[in-house]
Amino acid sequence: MGSALIVDDDPDFCRMMARLVAHHGFDAATAQSLGSARRQIAARPPDVVLLDLELPDGNGMSLLDDPAVRGRSEVILMTGLARLETSIQALRYGAADYLLKPVDASRLGCILARVTRPDLLQAKVAALRDQLARTGAFGALVGRSGRMQLVYELIGRVAQSSIPVLVSGESGTGKELAARTIHGLSRRQPAPFVAVSCGGIGPDALESELFGSENSRAGDAEHAGLLERARGGTLFLDEICDMSAAMQARLLHVLETGSYTPLFSATRRVVDVRLISASNRDLQQAVAAGLFRQDLFYRLNVFPLQLPPLRERMEDLPLLVTHLLREIGRAEGGFKQLAPAALQRLARCHWSGNVRELRNALHQSYVMTPGDEIKHPWLPSDARPAAAVRSHPAQPVAGRTLAQVEKEAVLATLEQHGNHKERTAAALGISIKTLYNRLKEYGAQEPGR
Numbered sequence: 001m002g003s004a005l006i007v008d009d010d011p012d013f014c015r016m017m018a019r020l021v022a023h024h025g026f027d028a029a030t031a032q033s034l035g036s037a038r039r040q041i042a043a044r045p046p047d048v049v050l051l052d053l054e055l056p057d058g059n060g061m062s063l064l065d066d067p068a069v070r071g072r073s074e075v076i077l078m079t080g081l082a083r084l085e086t087s088i089q090a091l092r093y094g095a096a097d098y099l100l101k102p103v104d105a106s107r108l109g110c111i112l113a114r115v116t117r118p119d120l121l122q123a124k125v126a127a128l129r130d131q132l133a134r135t136g137a138f139g140a141l142v143g144r145s146g147r148m149q150l151v152y153e154l155i156g157r158v159a160q161s162s163i164p165v166l167v168s169g170e171s172g173t174g175k176e177l178a179a180r181t182i183h184g185l186s187r188r189q190p191a192p193f194v195a196v197s198c199g200g201i202g203p204d205a206l207e208s209e210l211f212g213s214e215n216s217r218a219g220d221a222e223h224a225g226l227l228e229r230a231r232g233g234t235l236f237l238d239e240i241c242d243m244s245a246a247m248q249a250r251l252l253h254v255l256e257t258g259s260y261t262p263l264f265s266a267t268r269r270v271v272d273v274r275l276i277s278a279s280n281r282d283l284q285q286a287v288a289a290g291l292f293r294q295d296l297f298y299r300l301n302v303f304p305l306q307l308p309p310l311r312e313r314m315e316d317l318p319l320l321v322t323h324l325l326r327e328i329g330r331a332e333g334g335f336k337q338l339a340p341a342a343l344q345r346l347a348r349c350h351w352s353g354n355v356r357e358l359r360n361a362l363h364q365s366y367v368m369t370p371g372d373e374i375k376h377p378w379l380p381s382d383a384r385p386a387a388a389v390r391s392h393p394a395q396p397v398a399g400r401t402l403a404q405v406e407k408e409a410v411l412a413t414l415e416q417h418g419n420h421k422e423r424t425a426a427a428l429g430i431s432i433k434t435l436y437n438r439l440k441e442y443g444a445q446e447p448g449r
């Protein structure tokens with residue numbers, strides 16, 4: 001049986017909570033002051049402390065720093081709506097979750113069902129730190145640059161609480177991977193991680209997707225919304241920036257009340273998900289431009305997590321290449337390596353599509369390379385090897401024969417693709433046979449690969 005300590009200055013509230021907690025199979029004790037709470041914790045540390053922040057002899061926050069509590073007891077804040085903002089901020093300092101007063105019995109049940117000793121969660125983070133030291137990967141996230149180490153540090157900290165996280169970063173920087181890592185390290189890990197993209201979907205469709213519906217009079221079948229499917233787990237709201245104004249208002253209402261009503265239903269349901277949202281555009285700028293509600297932004301951005309673009313952590317490139325080629329090799333059934341000179345070429349690219357673009361480039365290279373060493377990697381479209389640009393200065397096209405322009409286009413593209421004929425033909429939109437014919441006409445040397 002788990003043990004709980006309820007800390008609140010109101011004795012009637014304490015008694016009522018003790019009954020509720022006992023109903024969930026916990027052994028319940030109560031304290032009406034900070035002093036009494038500290039004495040009881042020292043005598044017998046409880047598994048969970050249900051804590052009101054305003055106590056007659058001080059602020060309950062100080063318990064979060066108490067070495068007797070840290071690591072040993074999970075702390076759940078109990079708060080009125082008026083003090084909700086302060087409590088959400090307090091989650092940053094180590095509380096696991098909060099309960100709105102008046103306390104909803106089913107939400108209390110959800111929280112108690114997840115009670116986990118903080119040191120067990122910390123052990124999971126420690127295991128990933130070990131893995132990082134050995135292999136350069138923190139779970140599925142690869143890289144040991146300073147920028148990524150900071151990301152891991154923040155992930156490890158935020159995973160311990162139920163606090164909403166806003167992950168930002170350019171496209172392909174690993175926002176979803178980071179969100180999954182947070183979920184995997186959290187108390188909610190046994191429950192589902194559910195992802196939904198908010199872009200390109202109207203408010204009604206998204207509402208139905210999120211809230212679900214009960215049988216309508218028109219006879220539509222009942223369907224469980226994503227909030228229901230993610231119950232107890234994590235809901236990942238991707239491309240949050242693209243959420244319509246109408247849906248922003250509905251989501252804000254859900255977050256404020258902690259509940260929602262499925263379509264065609266008369267019963268409100270309690271929300272029990274951890275929200276992680278992601279945006280590859282600057283959400284603060286969207287707020288300034290009047291495209292995103294500021295009040296919703298504050299609710300979602302309780303804990304910001306910024307992922308660095310690949311070009312700002314190029315020291316991670318060799319690790320990433322090895323990791324991605326291994327993954328691609330597993331899928332393709334084989335193993336290929338990148339030649340050192342090829343790695344240098346990759347390091348000079350801008351990678352506006354970040355790790356996803358790198359993965360795609362490596363996959364293309366893998367498939368196009370006959371041997372097991374990739375010498376001429378497929379480069380992203382914004383990568384122009386300096387030599388190719390220098391040797392083909394832009395000349396006005398007007399006034400020259402079509403044959404001349406064609407010849408220059410063919411030779412420049414050939415050089416850009418490191419004399420790789422399949423890629424050159426693909427880039428020019430012609431068949432490989434046509435390319436060979438042209439090269440024969442130009443008397444171009446057969447470039448060896």
Ligand SMILES: Nc1ncnc2c1ncn2[C@@H]1O[C@H](COP(=O)(O)OP(=O)(O)OP(=O)(O)O)[C@@H](O)[C@H]1O
Nearest residue numbers: 140141142170171172173174175176177280355356
């Ligand atoms: N640090 C990393 N280590 C290993 N793989 C990564 C890393 N970051 C991203 N990836 C890989 O890159 C691809 C894109 O990652 P992810 O989908 O998480 O990016 P994203 O930021 O959500 O992109 P978008 O904004 O386009 O949705 C995935 O295949 C993912 O596995």
Ligand SMILES: [Mg+2]
Nearest residue numbers: 175176238278
């Ligand atoms: Mg994504």
